[in-house]
Amino acid sequence: LTLAYDGTHYAGWQWQPQLATVQGALEKAIQRVVANPVRVVASGRTDAGVHALGQVAQFSCDTQLPTEVLQRAIAAYLPLDVVLLGLSEVPPEFHAIRDARRKRYRYLIVDNQPIGPFERLYAWQLRTALSDENMTRAAATLIGKHDFASFESSGSERASTVRTVLELSVARTEHWRLLSPRPVGQGGELLSIEIEADGFLYNMVRNIVGTLVEVGRGAKPVEWVAEVLLAKNRQAAGPTAPPHGLFLVRVDYDE
């Protein structure tokens, strides 16, 4: 399954009793079509409030329905804020978590007042202007293969904290301007942080964003990010950025 969802009204991906979750919504929809209980596994769990443009998930079932019919039927039972973009059959050995080769995230920030009514659920609002130039320089420190222990929130049990960041860019973008009350070139641009890696630790993107923002707002010098990385200690990094600015853009697998 390839999925896009607005995480605003969900307590995250993972099924929880009594709470609206993306996994719960999906399993409910699929069960109405295939008529037996299924368990859906995503490439990774997204936290409460985090959005997805291209999450990948899988499930097993016995059905005679062609994938196209199956996709349309499941889509029809999903809530409007969870969209099924694609469905295809995979070999039985495929595993959505283990086989993921690369993931891409996007984080949106509005750093000048006032935030528009259409950004409030999809971007972190900051009252100070950020230096995207300094953030870009600081971000360069994190590109490559490093031990990202400083950027891992507690609560995960991964054996290694070494990951390879393939891309980390900070850019002003006008690509929201259709819904921006501010004219282009006059503060109508969002700050978009794009990050791609071979894997992510728990809260890694939000911790990196929180750290880069410390540099962007001038609270820390550009060189500080290298110190944070070397410390291999969560206490050294900046705060965790809020979930609602984060989007899981894409998950890549081998052909």
Added chain:
Amino acid sequence: LTLAYDGTHYAGWQWQPQLATVQGALEKAIQRVVANPVRVVASGRTDAGVHALGQVAQFSCDTQLPTEVLQRAIAAYLPLDVVLLGLSEVPPEFHAIRDARRKRYRYLIVDNQPIGPFERLYAWQLRTALSDENMTRAAATLIGKHDFASFESSGSERASTVRTVLELSVARTEHWRLLSPRPVGQGGELLSIEIEADGFLYNMVRNIVGTLVEVGRGAKPVEWVAEVLLAKNRQAAGPTAPPHGLFLVRVDYDE
């Protein structure tokens, strides 16, 4: 006042008992600051579900507060989906409706499946692909000074149905792509219709959009729009496009 609002959760601009309205939310916020009842008048009422990026409204009050302080205080009492972008003092003879010289609206359409979860409240979803080329040709017919009686829904009492459309453009745009699950160039573009005029009849934008869509989806030829205009009869035009794709972008006044 200059205002942006997400119309999704409002029964329109105009105050109504028991219902959430933008006017109601504003008056409540202003009264908490100036401590006496006020009546807020907008450049025009927007219908339920219609959004605004730059609505203009006015009210009168006696206060010693500088406008900057007044703006910040009112803004603090507004719900998150109504944003006060600006506040300034105007001469006593200023009238938000009468003195408006030009208004600009935007209408967003997604014309290929699947619609993303972030567009669903802000764009009209159509299952057929639209020809923006034919829509642009048809739109040209409507530019200029015409009697737009065919595009006026009943329920208004305007003396004249003649208006001057200064701009009417139909364009594919990538400017939503930050929140689009579809890659750019592969159907990730929205259709954006921009219209500016010296004034608008009731539902005029939504009736024009509904009519252009008839051409875009091939149900009517390009030339049909000229016939609709000449008919001066609402029955001749296409259906009214739904409110949630419509944005009031800007209202212009004389210096």
